[in-house]
Amino acid sequence: MSDGGRSSVSAAERRMWTTWVRERAVSSLPPDKLLPDRQPSYVSSWIYVFGVTTIAALVVVVVSGMILGLAGPAWWHTSSLGRFFNGIHLWGVELFFFAMVVHLWGKFFMGAWRGGRGRTWVTGAIAFLVAIGAAFTGYLSQQNFDSQWIASEGKDGLNSVGIGAFFNVSNFGQMYTFHVILLPLAVSALVVWHVLLVRRHGVVPPYPAKGQER
């Protein structure tokens, strides 16, 4: 297993932050763990495909969202190609949440937080909650009557919990910034962190059979 290049580092280099970061990164995630060739035999089940399905949908959502953002509301509301990409973005989100919920159910019934995997579970749960915010601000960014209706309904709810002054759903610029920059960055960062934790700790093994509990 790699030592992160520790043996060839001089005393002067050891004081550099880059050395510290590299050694920490390689020791906690050596390349064979970061990109393994094989997975345990218990992973050969359809229930394990929903995590990567979620990530694939997220890629489609981000790419189609970039195209929509670059072309603007007039394009996605009026041209047939714009409406097509608007539909791709919507159905990508539908698939994203669909797969993420099935992934969540699967991991819940596996007890996927076992064996020191608590942070893997928590980063996944927080990514789910942040993604709900990203979807909500997406509905507010449609620039149509539907988004106005959702904003007026949502404003009462957010005011009732005391955050309406900081998260103003009737401020399109603020909601659009949340939707196209802040929340996608947060979701992407959480997903990357989540996947790195899965790589580091491995996929949770099944519960032992009755009579074989340790």
Place this chain on the structure above:
Amino acid sequence: MIQPVLAALFDLSHPAHYLHWHFFQMSVANVIVILLMIAVFVAAILIPFPRRERSS
């Protein structure tokens, strides 16, 4: 000619249908999505995953 083919399978230009059961209220579309998720979850557990024979 192409327009009817590409049009949505369901006419969405009307208010959504809702299910009411005491305090519980949910649109039919959401109920269908939840039932689909349960069906996919059960199918993912029950349907065997194709195994590739490894050459040793």
